[in-house]
Amino acid sequence: MRIRVRRTGGFAGIERSAEVDTADPDLRSLAREVLAGGSDERRGVPDGFLYEIAIDGVTIRCCDPDLTAAQRTLITRVLKEGA
């Protein structure tokens, strides 16, 4: 499973992205949960981070501060572990 996270916005407006191609069952489970939850189409709060999570080609959008626990954990792990 290929998971890519792109983070834009934020006070600094500095973009960050990372991708993993993973067989880790925890990550795959989180990714399925995020996919099932769908996108939050709001524009986000001033200076809040905006996220695009692409999972095997399907893109989910969400933004701070109203991330679900699954979105938050998945974003954190991919940005940390991905390349």
Next chain:
Amino acid sequence: MNPHTPVFCSIVPPHLLEHLARSSNPAVAAAARRTLIADASARTSRVLPLPGSAPTLAPADVGRPHRTVYDCERGTELPGVRVRAEGEDATGDSTVNRAYAGLGATFDLFLKAFGRDSIDGAGLPLLASVHYDENYGNAFWNGEQMVFGDGDDEIFLDFTLPVDVIGHELAHGFTQYTANLEYFSQSGALNESVSDVFGSLVKQYALGQGADQADWLIGEGLFHPNVQGTALRSMKAPGTAYDDDVLGKDPQPGHMDDYVRTSRDNGGVHINSGIPNHAFYLVATELGGKAWERPGQIWYDVMTGGTLAPETRFSEFAAATVAAAKARYGDGEEIQAVLKAWAAVGVPTD
């Protein structure tokens, strides 16, 4: 309508809000419902600055800040644990104390420079949550309060360090209660720029600096020592604040010729804000003296004048500054400085 109601969703079309109000995510649904109610009320009063709340404060409290700082203890529940309220002694946590002081510095600027009682003009309590999340390299305004991360130990330090960052976040609240500029595209870049302008003015006012002494930087001291850069943005010279192997180069333009068209960052709101930022810098340095006096007053008059639409573009904002300069100062050097500044950044004023 309670004027404290967050309006962060008001940029979303009503049909989408109605959809979101039925969302299975309770937080999303609640926010959408609140906004639908707030929007219906706001649409009828948009031509005027949002009215102040009913006078709930005792007369002795008017013109005094009402600050509360909360500690998220590295979690994401807002607002967190209350750790310092108005008038209470400093705690042993310098982040809490910096946030408290920064709220006070911002309150002071609005009161003493513009006669405005808090960011809504009606004594709004100022709330800040610190230590948000773990390794969180950001700060934001959630429609009701400020939220600060401790930095990520890699690129950013503690977001309460620069007082202009605190002023910037609270100025998002000021914008929310006044022109309510949509956080997207050109109006979003103006929203960002107004926060940089008033954030910088908070710092300049606190330090007693004139326009020629100010550094005109946003977020000076926020970068981790490993980063090659002095600040996040420069109003004096957009595009020069940092140039780092990892982060790349500061992407801000200072002229319309270099306006960046992008779908990211809500249409580049943190990028294209460099253009109106530089216009303000040019007005301030052309007029000289304290930037919160005539230049700040012109920008303040535009934001509170009730003439800006939420989707205002650069040229409309620029025209409004010309009108505000003329209304307050007549046909003097102020209007000339404003016209010259917008011409220099390539934004038409007619």
